[in-house]
Amino acid sequence: MDIARSIPMWLLPVVGIVGVLVIKSSASARQFIIGNPHRLGLPPGPSLWHVMKGILFTMDPYQPWLLFTEWNKRYGHLTYFDIGQRMLIIDSEHIARELLDKRSAKYSGRPEFPTMSLYGWGFTTIALHYNDKWRQHRRFYQHGFRLEALLNWRPFQLRHAHTLLLNLLSSPGQAADHFATFTASTVMAATYGYATLPRDDPLLDIVNRTMAIFAQSTTMFNLIFFSTFRFLEYLPTWLPGLSFYRDAPVSRKNVRKMLDAPFEFVEKSMADGSAEPSLVSEFLARMSEGEGNRLFDQEILKEVAASAFSAGVESTSSVLVAFLLAMTMHPRVQERAHSEIDAVVGRGRLPNFDDRASLPYVEAVLRETLRWFSSVPAGKYMRVAHATTEDDVYNGFFIPKKTIVMVNVWAIAHDESRYQDPHIFNPSRFLTPEGKLTDDNMYYVFGFGRRICPGRHLAEAAMWIAATSILAAFQIRKAKNECGEDIEIIPQFTRGQLVRPAPFMYEITPRSDVELEKLVRIKD
Numbered sequence: 001m002d003i004a005r006s007i008p009m010w011l012l013p014v015v016g017i018v019g020v021l022v023i024k025s026s027a028s029a030r031q032f033i034i035g036n037p038h039r040l041g042l043p044p045g046p047s048l049w050h051v052m053k054g055i056l057f058t059m060d061p062y063q064p065w066l067l068f069t070e071w072n073k074r075y076g077h078l079t080y081f082d083i084g085q086r087m088l089i090i091d092s093e094h095i096a097r098e099l100l101d102k103r104s105a106k107y108s109g110r111p112e113f114p115t116m117s118l119y120g121w122g123f124t125t126i127a128l129h130y131n132d133k134w135r136q137h138r139r140f141y142q143h144g145f146r147l148e149a150l151l152n153w154r155p156f157q158l159r160h161a162h163t164l165l166l167n168l169l170s171s172p173g174q175a176a177d178h179f180a181t182f183t184a185s186t187v188m189a190a191t192y193g194y195a196t197l198p199r200d201d202p203l204l205d206i207v208n209r210t211m212a213i214f215a216q217s218t219t220m221f222n223l224i225f226f227s228t229f230r231f232l233e234y235l236p237t238w239l240p241g242l243s244f245y246r247d248a249p250v251s252r253k254n255v256r257k258m259l260d261a262p263f264e265f266v267e268k269s270m271a272d273g274s275a276e277p278s279l280v281s282e283f284l285a286r287m288s289e290g291e292g293n294r295l296f297d298q299e300i301l302k303e304v305a306a307s308a309f310s311a312g313v314e315s316t317s318s319v320l321v322a323f324l325l326a327m328t329m330h331p332r333v334q335e336r337a338h339s340e341i342d343a344v345v346g347r348g349r350l351p352n353f354d355d356r357a358s359l360p361y362v363e364a365v366l367r368e369t370l371r372w373f374s375s376v377p378a379g380k381y382m383r384v385a386h387a388t389t390e391d392d393v394y395n396g397f398f399i400p401k402k403t404i405v406m407v408n409v410w411a412i413a414h415d416e417s418r419y420q421d422p423h424i425f426n427p428s429r430f431l432t433p434e435g436k437l438t439d440d441n442m443y444y445v446f447g448f449g450r451r452i453c454p455g456r457h458l459a460e461a462a463m464w465i466a467a468t469s470i471l472a473a474f475q476i477r478k479a480k481n482e483c484g485e486d487i488e489i490i491p492q493f494t495r496g497q498l499v500r501p502a503p504f505m506y507e508i509t510p511r512s513d514v515e516l517e518k519l520v521r522i523k524d
C-alpha cells in the first residue's frame with residue numbers, strides 16, 4: 001500500500017505544527033538551562049495544555065486581554081507561558097515601570113514577526129528591532145514631535161479642529177469618518193505639509209486602503225501562528241486557512257504606494273516652491289545641503305514618515321469615537337464640561353490651546369476616556385509588545401531572552417484597587433476634592449521605556465483640541481426613536497482588528513445661536 005497516499009492532506013500541517021512546537025519547546029528548555037545558572041524558577045503561569053485550552057475554548061480572539069486578566073488574577077502580576085513563543089503578561093504599572101522603564105536596555109526589543117514583513121510592514125518603527133535603524137527613526141520623532149516642537153503644529157491642529165466642526169455640522173451622522181480625517185490631516189500636515197481635502201482625499205484613500213488590509217489580516221492569532229509555523233508559507237495558498245498568504249502581495253503593493261505617494265507630493269511641492277513647512281521637507285532640505293546620509297537615506301525618510309502616519313491615525317481617531325460615545329451616554333458629564341467651557345471661554349469664541357490649563361474638568365473627561373476605552377489593551381496590538389534582548393532576573397524569577405512582554409493596559413485601567421467602579425465613566429476620579437487634577441495622567445496608555453509612543457504629545461494635543469472644540473460647539477445626545485424616546489445604547493466595541501466603539505446612534509446639534517462658520521473665523 002502506498003502509505004504517503006493514504007495520509008489525509010490535513011494531517012501534514014498538523015504533524016508539522018506538533019513538530020515545530022516540540023522543537024521550539026526543547027530550544028526553550030535548553031536556553032532555560034544555559035542562561036539560568038542558579039536554576040531560578042520562571043514566573044508562574046498556565047501549562048501549555050491550559051494555554052491551548054484557554055485559547056481554543058475560552059478566549060474571545062477579539063478581546064484576548066480578558067483571558068490574560070483572568071490568568072493574571074490567578075497567577076499573579078507576572079504571568080508566564082510558553083507556546084513555542086515565550087510570553088510574559090504584566091498587569092501592574094509598577095512592575096511594567098520596573099522592567100520596561102528602569103531596565104529598558106533589556107526590554108526594548110520587539111517580537112520576531114516575519115509576517116509583518118510578508119505584508120510589507122517590516123519597515124515601520126513599531127516593527128523594528130532595537131537597533132541603529134530604530135534609533136534613526138526615533139531621532140526623527142524626537143526632532144519633530146517632542147513637547148517643545150509641538151508649538152509648531154498647534155496652528156495646524158487648531159485649523160483642522162475647526163474643519164472637523166464644520167464637517168460635523170454638515171454631515172453629523174459621519175462623525176467617525178470626520179475623526180479619521182481630522183487625525184490624518186494633523187499627522188499629514190506635520191509630516192508632509194499636506195493639506196487633506198475635507199473628504200475623499202486621494203492620498204488618504206491610498207493610506208486607508210492599505211491600513212484596512214493590514215488590520216484585517218494581522219490579528220494577534222495570525223501574527224503568532226504564522227510567525228511560529230513558517231513552513232506554512234510553502235504550502236499551496238488554496239488550502240483552508242491559508243488565505244493569509246494570498247492577501248500578502250496585495251498588501252505589499254499598497255504599502256509601496258503609501259510610502260511613495262505622499263513623499264512624491266513633498267518633492268514636487270518643494271520643486272515648484274509651494275511646500276508648506278513639514279518634517280519631510282525639512283529633512284530633505286538638510287540632506288540636499290550636504291548633511292546627506294548622516295541623517296537618513298531617502299528610503300528611511302519615507303519609511304519613518306509613513307510609520308508615524310500608520311501608527312498614529314487609527315489610535316487617535318478611535319479615542320475620539322469613544323469620547324463621542326461617552327458624551328452621548330453621559331449627559332451630566334457633558335453638562336458639567338459645557339459649564340466649565342462657558343465660564344472660561346464664553347460663547348463668543350472657540351477654545352484654543354491657551355485655555356487648556358483653565359479647563360481641568362475637560363482634561364479629566366479626556367483622561368477618563370483614555371482609561372475607560374484603553375485603545376491599546378493587550379494582545380490586540382501584538383505588534384506593540386516588547387521583547388527581552390537579554391536574560392533577566394526579577395523578584396527571584398528568571399525571565400529568558402526573547403520573551404514577548406505584554407503589558408495588559410486594560411487590566412491596569414480597570415484595576416478596582418486603583419479605580420473604584422472601573423466600568424463606570426466618571427471623570428471626577430481624576431480630580432482632587434478641590435477640583436485640581438490628580439497625578440494620574442493616564443500616560444501608561446502610550447507604552448513604556450524606550451519604545452514609548454513618540455507621537456504621544458501630538459496625539460494628546462490633537463485629542464484635546466478636538467474634544468474641547470466639539471464640547472464648545474455642540475450638544476451631543478442620544479438619538480430618538482419614532483415615539484420620541486431615547487434610543488438606549490449598550491456600549492460595544494468592534495470585533496474586527498481595530499478596537500473602537502461599534503457604530504451607535506447619536507444626535508449632534510450646534511449649541512450656540514452664533515453660526516459656527518462665524519465662530520470658526522473669530523481668532524480669539
Ligand code: HEM
Binds near residue numbers: 145307308445450451
Ligand atoms: C491616542 C493616540 C495614541 C495612542 C494610545 C498610542 C499608543 C501607542 C503605544 C501603546 C505604543 C507602543 C509603546 C510601547 O511599545 O511601549 C505606540 C507606539 C508608537 N506610536 Fe503611538 N499612540 C497614539 C498616537 C500616535 C501618534 C499620533 C503617532 C505619530 C504621530 C504615533 C506614533 C507611534 C510610533 C512611531 C510608535 C512606535 C514606537 C517604537 O516602536 O519605538 N502614535 N503608540
